[in-house]
Amino acid sequence: MKTSSRPQRRGLRRVIAVALAVMGMVAGGATAVAAAPLPQTEQASPYNFNGIIRDGQTPVEGVEITVTGNGVDETVATGADGRWMIGVPSTGTYTVSIDTSTLPEGLTLRDPSFESREFEVGGSTAVGVLFPFGPSTGGSPGADPGTGSSGSPGSGEAPAPGDGETPGGTSDTGASSNDFGSQLLARVISGLSFGLLLALAAIGITLIFGTTGVNNFAHGELLTFGGIVFYVTTTLVNWPAWIAVVVTLIASAALGWAHDWAIFKPLRRRRVGLVQVLIVTIGLSIALRYFYQFLIGGGTYGLSVERGDVLQIGPVLMRTSGVVSSAIAIVVLVAVGLFLTRTRIGKATRAVSDNAGLASASGIDVDRVIRIVWVLAGLLTGGAGILYTYFIGANIKWDVGFTILLLLFAAVTLGGLGSAFGALVGAIIIGLVTEISTLFIAPDLRYAIALLVLILVLLFRPQGILGRRERIG
Amino acid sequence: MDFLSIINSAASEILSPTTAAFALATIGLNIHFGYSGLLNFGQAGFMAIGAYAFAIFTMMVDPTATLGWPVWLSFIAAVLVAVVAAVIFALILGIPTLRLRGDYLAIVTIAAAEIIRFSVRTQDLTAITGGSQGLRGADYKGDFDAMNPLTGTTYGFGPWTATAYDTWVRIVAWSLVIVALVLVWLLMRSPWGRVIKGIREDEDAVRSLGKNVYGYKMQALVLGGVLGAVAGVMFVLPRAVQPDNFATTMTFYIWTALLLGGAATVFGPLLGSILFWVLLSFTGGVINLLHGMGVFGDMSGSQAGQIRFVLIGIALMVLVIFRPQGILGNKKELSFNV
Numbered sequence: 001m002k003t004s005s006r007p008q009r010r011g012l013r014r015v016i017a018v019a020l021a022v023m024g025m026v027a028g029g030a031t032a033v034a035a036a037p038l039p040q041t042e043q044a045s046p047y048n049f050n051g052i053i054r055d056g057q058t059p060v061e062g063v064e065i066t067v068t069g070n071g072v073d074e075t076v077a078t079g080a081d082g083r084w085m086i087g088v089p090s091t092g093t094y095t096v097s098i099d100t101s102t103l104p105e106g107l108t109l110r111d112p113s114f115e116s117r118e119f120e121v122g123g124s125t126a127v128g129v130l131f132p133f134g135p136s137t138g139g140s141p142g143a144d145p146g147t148g149s150s151g152s153p154g155s156g157e158a159p160a161p162g163d164g165e166t167p168g169g170t171s172d173t174g175a176s177s178n179d180f181g182s183q184l185l186a187r188v189i190s191g192l193s194f195g196l197l198l199a200l201a202a203i204g205i206t207l208i209f210g211t212t213g214v215n216n217f218a219h220g221e222l223l224t225f226g227g228i229v230f231y232v233t234t235t236l237v238n239w240p241a242w243i244a245v246v247v248t249l250i251a252s253a254a255l256g257w258a259h260d261w262a263i264f265k266p267l268r269r270r271r272v273g274l275v276q277v278l279i280v281t282i283g284l285s286i287a288l289r290y291f292y293q294f295l296i297g298g299g300t301y302g303l304s305v306e307r308g309d310v311l312q313i314g315p316v317l318m319r320t321s322g323v324v325s326s327a328i329a330i331v332v333l334v335a336v337g338l339f340l341t342r343t344r345i346g347k348a349t350r351a352v353s354d355n356a357g358l359a360s361a362s363g364i365d366v367d368r369v370i371r372i373v374w375v376l377a378g379l380l381t382g383g384a385g386i387l388y389t390y391f392i393g394a395n396i397k398w399d400v401g402f403t404i405l406l407l408l409f410a411a412v413t414l415g416g417l418g419s420a421f422g423a424l425v426g427a428i429i430i431g432l433v434t435e436i437s438t439l440f441i442a443p444d445l446r447y448a449i450a451l452l453v454l455i456l457v458l459l460f461r462p463q464g465i466l467g468r469r470e471r472i473g
Numbered sequence: 474m475d476f477l478s479i480i481n482s483a484a485s486e487i488l489s490p491t492t493a494a495f496a497l498a499t500i501g502l503n504i505h506f507g508y509s510g511l512l513n514f515g516q517a518g519f520m521a522i523g524a525y526a527f528a529i530f531t532m533m534v535d536p537t538a539t540l541g542w543p544v545w546l547s548f549i550a551a552v553l554v555a556v557v558a559a560v561i562f563a564l565i566l567g568i569p570t571l572r573l574r575g576d577y578l579a580i581v582t583i584a585a586a587e588i589i590r591f592s593v594r595t596q597d598l599t600a601i602t603g604g605s606q607g608l609r610g611a612d613y614k615g616d617f618d619a620m621n622p623l624t625g626t627t628y629g630f631g632p633w634t635a636t637a638y639d640t641w642v643r644i645v646a647w648s649l650v651i652v653a654l655v656l657v658w659l660l661m662r663s664p665w666g667r668v669i670k671g672i673r674e675d676e677d678a679v680r681s682l683g684k685n686v687y688g689y690k691m692q693a694l695v696l697g698g699v700l701g702a703v704a705g706v707m708f709v710l711p712r713a714v715q716p717d718n719f720a721t722t723m724t725f726y727i728w729t730a731l732l733l734g735g736a737a738t739v740f741g742p743l744l745g746s747i748l749f750w751v752l753l754s755f756t757g758g759v760i761n762l763l764h765g766m767g768v769f770g771d772m773s774g775s776q777a778g779q780i781r782f783v784l785i786g787i788a789l790m791v792l793v794i795f796r797p798q799g800i801l802g803n804k805k806e807l808s809f810n811v
């Protein structure tokens with residue numbers, strides 16, 4: 001142990017050097033973005049409407065918003081940070097309208113009917129109201145008034161029914177009518193697309209676990225990395241979307257490779273125990289996550305990418321972006337499946353997952369397979385980062401990957417640790433459970449339900465759905 | 474902010490009630506991981522259970538006002554409620570997972586802790602738990618404040634000056650830390666402790682001696698969890714109850730403190746917790762100083778401050794690779810193989 005510590009030290013220095021170099025390109029543009037201030041926590045009124053008026057990235061000051069109904073008639077202007085908030089004393093239906101004459105020149109609402117809308121104040125205390133602006137300005141509707149209060153995914157806003165935007169939610173899929181059947185159908189479709197995205201990221205976890213035995217708690221940061229590089233390339237330096245996608249995928253694959261080269265390969269050489277490696281990944285996760293926050297700040301930032309129109313398919317409303325990301329996810333997942341079953345490297349990967357010693361003895365270069373798995377995991381997860389930021393409303397936050405990390409683990413464990421196809425099944429189940437549960441319980445509990453399903457499955461079938469008995473010890 | 478004040482605020486962390494609460498949680502985790510080899514990644518969940526059970530019992534039942542109990546009895550009753558809640562939580566966690574391999578316990582405990590946090594911050598329970606806003610300190614501190622025998626305004630000297638209420642929290646919290654340390658010391662040299670350590674070293678060997686391994690593991694999980702819950706109570710006495718204080722990150726910091734001081738040692742958790750908070754305050758101060766000098770350009774102070782959490786992450790990695798036994802530990806006493 002003692003003798004091998006010198007090369008390891010060098011390895012660790014390499015980690016930091018690589019991390020700095022890879023992120024270096026992010027740093028330049030991103031540091032200028034200041035952290036968004038937290039929304040007010042002290043509220044005089046029990047309920048309120050709030051939001052941020054932004055033209056793309058720039059907050060717009062002095063836009064007048066009016067809330068009327070139930071004896072309330074109040075008008076406020078947005079502050080320098082584009083924020084506004086109007087408190088109301090009781091539940092009921094209110095009309096929220098925007099005075100378009102106070103908007104800056106050239107800024108128009110995408111949907112003119114949004115100038116004045118009715119909202120129901122019910123179970124939730126704060127209702128986020130979005131005013132998406134037209135494509136002529138290139139502005140993004142990614143303002144997310146429900147964020148900032150915490151690092152948690154569900155931020156307390158109930159989706160306003162039927163308006164096509166679900167603040168604080170994971171998707172834009174909604175039902176065009178309020179009957180239960182179409183609501184359920186909408187949730188199922190939304191859950192499927194969420195599940196596909198989870199699968200894309202979860203396959204990386206399960207491949208890494210299968211080949212190396214490592215539970216990678218820093219996997220969420222690979223996803224955030226994809227989102228952040230995509231945010232920087234599209235929004236901060238304004239590259240065309242396809243170049244941004246290519247750059248993001250290359251950078252993500254490089255990060256996956258760097259993980260193995262700088263950290264995990266040296267750790268294998270040292271024969272560091274698996275629990276130690278697990279704690280190393282936790283440290284890596286903390287370091288990377290706060291490094292991202294150091295770079296881009298603690299707020300939620302909209303991406304200047306076009307999210308397409310809202311499509312109506314039967315009773316279900318979907319954004320084009322949601323359809324596109326699901327389609328891409330399916331294509332990639334099929335490709336990964338073919339890779340694992342048809343190609344030599346894929347077969348070697350599965351052989352190493354089954355029994356690394358035997359695979360090595362039969363002439364498979366285990367180290368090479370593991371490196372390829374890391375690159376593949378980086379690529380898939382970075383790609384999932386692009387699609388996920390796109391899916392949740394084209395915005396990015398420093399801990400976006402960490403908030404769904406446990407869902408990824410739930411998916412992987414559900415399907416059976418180490419089984420790539422199990423991860424797909426598990427991810428779809430988790431996606432469906434999170435989305436369908438919002439029909440019955442508060443949306444901010446939907447991740448809790450997914451984790452509860454995980455615990456229940458472990459209780460009754462610890463090896464997971466497609467897992468094998470001997471793995472559970 | 475000059476250098477002396479950085480040193481002062483770092484030194485004040487040595488005795489702060491937060492450090493004491495943190496040390497209690499770390500001692501609990503030490504029983505789990507250090508002595509029994511259980512990978513509990515949900516210690517923040519135990520703290521949340523303790524904090525919420527204590528605060529909600531005090532606010533909802535309020536025996537002082539409704540039943541006319543003396544304040545000390547109400548306080549102890551509230552702490553007992555927190556302890557019972559933690560025992561129940563540990564049983565729920567342990568029954569399905571203690572028979573499985575170690576990393577399953579890790580995933581289940583981390584998931585359960587997050588379920589607790591999501592549940593207490595959901596809008597549907599705002600009437601009870603305060604939702605994402607949490608609970609106000611003034612609503613549950615009454616009994617504890619009324620027990621305070623100190624009547625002056627401030628106590629202590631130098632960086633360790635505190636108000637009467639804060640001093641009272643410190644006395645109680647640090648006394649509990651001492652009790653917990655003595656308890657761990659006595660337990661681990663008892664026959665029970667030897668069985669626990671045996672399970673950590675080789676579960677099958679202990680089982681072949683006729684010991685009920687599952688039962689012993691469960692006892693260890695409950696004991697460490699109870700210490701976590703008491704830590705949660707001490708953690709919220711100087712502040713308000715905020716659900717997001719009990720996020721996964723808190724668990725990871727507790728782990729960092731444990732591995733820094735040395736797992737499977739009596740004083741490791743104490744030393745680790747103190748060092749953790751002192752170093753966190755110190756690096757925060759230094760970064761603040763550098764920020765004032767314009768090192769970080771036009772970046773905001775809080776954004777630059779994230780560097781210190783990056784340092785925590787790197788420190789955790791380096792520590793677990795190069796010195797997994799921490800400052801006080803003995804490498805042979807460590808269980809890093811599942």
